[in-house]
Amino acid sequence: MSRPAAPLAALTLLLLAACGQLPTSQGLTPQVDAPAFAALAPQALSSSAADSWRQQVIYLALPDRFHNGSVANDNAGQPYCFDPAWPTKFHGGDLAGLRSKLGYLKDLGVGTLWTTPVYAQVPEVNPRTSGASCGYHGYWPDFRNPSDLAVEPKLGTASDLSGLIADLHANGMRYMMDMVVNHAGYGAAVTRSNPGWFHPDCSGDDVNCPLAGLPDFRQEDSTVAAYLTTLSKNWTSAYAIDAIRMDTAKHVPLNYWQGSWVPGVLASRSNTFLLAEAFLTGGASQLKPYLDAGFDSTFNFPLRNALVSAFAKGGSLDAVAGSVQDYVGTLGLSRALLTVNLLDNHDVPRFLNEPGYGVPEDEIRRRCHLGLAALFTLPGIPQLYYGNELGMYGGADPDNRRDMPSWAWTSSGRSGTYSGFLPNPGLTYNLVQKLAGVRRNNPGLWKGSYAELWRPNGGTNVFAFYRGYSDSTVGSRLVVAFNNSPASASVTVNIGANTAISSADRTYLASRTFDDLAGQGAPATATSSGGLLTLSLPAKTFAIYRAR
Structure with missing residues (x-):
């Protein structure tokens, strides 16, 4: 066993090892030589078990x-x-x-x-x-x-x-x-x-x-x-x-x-x-x-x-x-x-x-x-x-x-x-x-697809995305938005033209009212028209809009 001699140095290393983990930034994934074990296919988590997790x-x-x-x-x-x-x-x-x-x-x-x-x-x-x-x-x-x-x-x-x-x-x-x-x-x-x-x-x-x-x-x-x-x-x-x-x-x-x-x-x-x-x-x-x-x-x-x-x-x-x-x-x-x-x-x-x-x-x-x-x-x-x-x-x-x-x-x-x-x-x-x-x-948040709707690209510090799937279940389609700027912000996202969203969902969301579930100061509702949805948020807040 190797142990540092100086108590202060020891404490530093012990604290780093307290969970046995040190971060690697931008490093290569550890690789090893040829496998020393028989090739056994890992048993996959069942579909229902994966959904429950x-x-x-x-x-x-x-x-x-x-x-x-x-x-x-x-x-x-x-x-x-x-x-x-x-x-x-x-x-x-x-x-x-x-x-x-x-x-x-x-x-x-x-x-x-x-x-x-x-x-x-x-x-x-x-x-x-x-x-x-x-x-x-x-x-x-x-x-x-x-x-x-x-x-x-x-x-x-x-x-x-x-x-x-x-x-x-x-x-x-x-x-x-x-x-x-x-x-x-x-x-x-x-x-x-x-x-x-x-x-x-x-x-x-x-x-x-x-x-x-x-x-x-x-x-x-x-x-x-x-x-x-x-x-x-x-x-x-x-x-x-x-x-x-x-x-x-x-x-x-x-x-x-x-x-x-x-x-x-x-x-x-x-x-x-x-x-x-x-x-x-x-x-x-x-x-x-x-x-x-x-x-x-x-x-x-x-x-x-x-x-x-x-x-x-x-x-x-x-x-x-x-x-x-x-x-x-x-x-x-x-x-x-x-x-x-x-x-x-x-x-x-x-x-x-x-x-x-x-x-x-x-x-x-x-x-x-x-x-x-x-x-x-x-x-x-x-x-x-x-x-x-x-x-x-x-x-x-x-x-x-x-x-x-x-x-x-x-x-x-x-x-x-x-x-x-x-x-x-x-x-x-x-x-x-x-x-x-x-x-x-709202199952759209745990099993729905993801589509980016807005990112700052060096401009207004707003990030918005879609989470959802085609289903009649309440909560299957949601739009989430964050305003990380010190002032209120408003952006208009084009859901209708976003091909990362399924065609069925784009059609469903084209003209739809959304209700905010977060209650953090954003408008209680937002309404899309012609596939466009305007999101208005106070400074430093977020909204979770569920499609009706």
Whole structure:
């Protein structure tokens, strides 16, 4: 195991490795030598299952930072790792806490709960130094043998995990388990029992070099590959999970996914939704190989960068229009609708921190609400990060992993003013709740085609698009528009001449009244005539117009 000698340097690397992920900007998609595994065709997600996932809203929670449901386990497991005042140690949140707050998530409109890994973690790293840290985040697993399914004691027990999943299912919700096969935790038991299973120290190679000194598995070795795949299969056999979020996917050979892990896991639990975390920001062409290797979806980090550039930083919406054109065009609509879109997560600064110093909070709120609206209306599955719905601030890791506040659970609590949050967090909570309902009740937003209607092209900072399909269902045809400029704006879009929209839909929309579902200050209705539709929006707002 490689560990930095200096505590401060160690802390920097440990924080970067806390989710085992570092961003690659415009880099090449990792490639490997000739496949070392038999060519096995990954089992595709069924059509009905794919449609059901397109309807989801995913919510990421770090169990340790969400809610403490049982103080009895605070000091369980590894010693010296419970300290609520220490940013990189356990704070007391647990699986029992999540179980007790499922009503909050369901009321918000969440369909799938994704938790960071629940594996038992290695002992305190860099003990008794200023760089001391523990695996509160779950990404430093103390792997032993594939049949060892130990849950981190500070998070609870196997019974707590089974109970959480059962409660989710009873509420019509789903559970996404976070898994790791790229690396083990610092000094994990498996590194001592099988030291030959790991790559030597090196740098400059995403696949074969350790990430921040974490012991890096040699998946090209068939014994190691079998160990890791069996490990994942045992978790899918033991628990009724619905999905897997795979950490650090870009740091693992592509042929391991296609030849071992994907077919192995799907043989254990068919129709499991497989989501790859490939932290690549250069464009959809970098994400496509992971879909080709058998994953159902990837996180849309290129779009996330565009949303930050346009909305959080007040830039041109050309960035967003271009990113959507890229991922829909490169991946195709079917795959694009399964792509997971996000504003932030536990690896990047929170969206609210991106505007920088000196931006008034009212303006930050407007930018935040524009970003959230894009998340729920663009092609793909929206992913919330705990606290997004409350206007939570947070800088780089670990500041972006603050504790969920105790006042969050009630509407009266969300009406106050608190340090580290936008004033009156209930305004943002209510918007998220509304957007989730609009998306759920208007299938054009989760399964409809996409057609760009307007982009700035260096001019008026308005972006408009069509989402829909030919059907008599209410909510099958919608026009969404964003005005990111500091002044009101009006644009006229030519639906009738837009060949990206089906002929049947162009005819239907040529002379039609549209009702705004967003209620953010735009006119309550808009009417098309001769295929032309004029959209008028106040400054820094959006509209979601549903065709009657």
